[in-house]
Amino acid sequence: xxxxxxxxxxxxxxxxxxxxxxxxxxxxxxxxxxxxxxxxxxxxxxxxxxxxxxxxxxxxxxxxxxxxxxxxxxxxxxxxxxxxxxxxxxxxxxxxxxxxxxxxxxxxxxxxxxxxxxxxxxxxxxxxxxxxxxxxxxxxxxxxxxxxxxxxxxxxxxxxxxxxxxxxx
Amino acid sequence: xxxxxxxxxxxxxxxxxxxxxxxxxxxxxxxxxxxxxxxxxxxxxxxxxxxxxxxxxxxxxxxxxxxxxxxxxxxxxxxxxxxxxxxxxxxxxxxxxxxxxxxxxxxxxxxxxxxxxxxxxxxxxxxxxxxxxxxxxxxxxxxxxxxxxxxxxxxxxxxxxxxxxxxxxxxxxxxxxxxxxxxxxxxxxxxxxxxxxxx
Numbered sequence: 001x002x003x004x005x006x007x008x009x010x011x012x013x014x015x016x017x018x019x020x021x022x023x024x025x026x027x028x029x030x031x032x033x034x035x036x037x038x039x040x041x042x043x044x045x046x047x048x049x050x051x052x053x054x055x056x057x058x059x060x061x062x063x064x065x066x067x068x069x070x071x072x073x074x075x076x077x078x079x080x081x082x083x084x085x086x087x088x089x090x091x092x093x094x095x096x097x098x099x100x101x102x103x104x105x106x107x108x109x110x111x112x113x114x115x116x117x118x119x120x121x122x123x124x125x126x127x128x129x130x131x132x133x134x135x136x137x138x139x140x141x142x143x144x145x146x147x148x149x150x151x152x153x154x155x156x157x158x159x160x161x162x163x164x165x166x167x168x169x
Numbered sequence: 170x171x172x173x174x175x176x177x178x179x180x181x182x183x184x185x186x187x188x189x190x191x192x193x194x195x196x197x198x199x200x201x202x203x204x205x206x207x208x209x210x211x212x213x214x215x216x217x218x219x220x221x222x223x224x225x226x227x228x229x230x231x232x233x234x235x236x237x238x239x240x241x242x243x244x245x246x247x248x249x250x251x252x253x254x255x256x257x258x259x260x261x262x263x264x265x266x267x268x269x270x271x272x273x274x275x276x277x278x279x280x281x282x283x284x285x286x287x288x289x290x291x292x293x294x295x296x297x298x299x300x301x302x303x304x305x306x307x308x309x310x311x312x313x314x315x316x317x318x319x320x321x322x323x324x325x326x327x328x329x330x331x332x333x334x335x336x337x338x339x340x341x342x343x344x345x346x347x348x349x350x351x352x353x354x355x356x357x358x359x360x361x362x363x364x365x366x367x368x
Contacts, residue, residue: 061231063265064363091360093231093329120327123338126358135323136302136363152301 025097025116033101033114035094038125041117044087045129045141051083052144052167054160057117057129057137059091060104064154065138069108071157075164076112082168086112091137094118144169190299193355197223197309197316200294202257202287203270205277210255210285212309212316219251220346221316222339223307224324225300226256226286228276229267230362233304235328237280240304243324243340244284252308252343254284259295259303264365295364302361308342308352319346322357 025033047053056072058065069088076086092101094116105114119125126133130150133139140151144167191197197212204210212221222243226233244254262269270288277286289295298307308320320342325334342352 059231062362063365095329120329120333121335122328122360123323123326123336123357126360133358134301135358135360137360138363 025102033090033097033105033116035097035116035118038117038119038128041089041115041119042125042128044115045143047085048145050145050169051085052079052142052164053085053087054164055087055089055141057089057091057139059137060096060100061092062137068138068154068156069110071155071160073108073110073112074157075160078161079164079168084164084168088112088114090114090116092116142167190297191307191318191321193318193321195318197307197318198294198297199316200257200287200289202289202294205270205274205282205286210287212255213314215253215255217251218253218311220308220310220319220343222247222252222254222343223298223309224254224256225259225289225295225298225303225305225307225364227258227260227265227268227303227362228272229260229265230303232328232359232361236304236324239324239331241280241283246340247343248284250343250347252346256282256284256286257289257294258286259289259292259300260365261292261367264367268365292364292366300364302359302363304359304361306339308339308346310346320352320355322354323359326357328359 025035044053044055054072054075058069060066072086072088075084080086088110090101097116101116122135126135129139129141132150133152136152138154140155142149142151142163147167149163199212201209201211215221224240226240240254240256248254258268258273260268266272273286273288300307304324306320306322306324307318309316310319320339322338324339326336326338327334338354338357342355345352
């Protein structure tokens with residue numbers, strides 16, 4: 001019995017700590033944070049289907065980002081069933097995923113898709129996200145098959161809704 | 170009187186609110202800002218400089234903190250060659266209390282900054298330059314009494330690990346100027362913290 005407990009704890013330990021550079025960190029409630037470099041992430045900026053994608057770049061240390069996260073969560077909750085995909089892309093230091101990012105995600109109870117972008121050479125990939133992006137966060141890309149816009153600013157839910165709802169097919 | 174007011178208004182607009190900021194080759198406006206040592210500092214005070222490494226910086230931003238030691242090193246390397254580093258905090262201290270003048274003094278003492286660390290207290294300088302984040306670098310080349318923008322962007326290509334840097338954008342740009350050449354690239358980007366203003 002004690003052995004089973006030990007194995008169980010061992011397994012839990014591994015699940016909670018599986019967070020190397022290109023892995024998947026699984027949270028206790030089954031959600032996960034995928035850690036990836038830009039090239040792995042890039043296809044999500046060019047999905048060719050009938051969904052509206054709302055991709056928000058944020059970090060736990062960025063106060064305006066944290067302030068607007070509930071707006072993206074509300075968008076996900078309200079329109080997630082209507083082919084709106086909200087992806088929250090954390091730019092936190094990957095070394096801090098266990099100590100900082102996961103506790104934050106759990107505290108905020110984030111439900112949207114979570115990615116941690118582990119790619120320090122941001123000079124290379126910032127213009128690939130948008131030529132308009134200076135590099136400041138928060139920053140958000142909204143696109144569908146017929147529309148693409150980039151926003152280096154903070155959002156309220158109503159403002160997001162106004163941009164996104166006309167794009168829903 | 171009305172005309173003067175209108176001109177003044179236009180001046181304020183063109184100086185800040187509606188400006189898109191500097192491009193490479195533009196003449197950078199001088200300023201007079203409070204340093205952590207209690208003195209006011211202008212670019213024109215650097216009489217013997219060949220240029221200035223102007224970095225919009227602050228206390229609280231993890232991306233800045235990651236670069237503090239590299240900023241000290243850059244100043245120690247390039248100030249003797251005529252390119253001192255000048256850090257300017259553009260953040261409002263009510264919007265971000267960790268970037269108050271008192272906290273700036275504390276941070277400068279903790280890290281023993283060898284460079285001037287100034288406060289853009291009225292938040293009029295950063296919009297004129299077009300800075301959007303910290304850290305945000307403007308490398309300025311002195312031309313007579315004027316300072317011309319020679320490079321805008323990032324310090325290097327790896328904020329996390331100084332040892333893993335492949336391209337030292339800023340150091341390369343200064344080396345280019347010292348060699349009488351143009352920086353290449355002259356514009357780069359990096360993730361940074363937004364400049365904090367009161368709502």
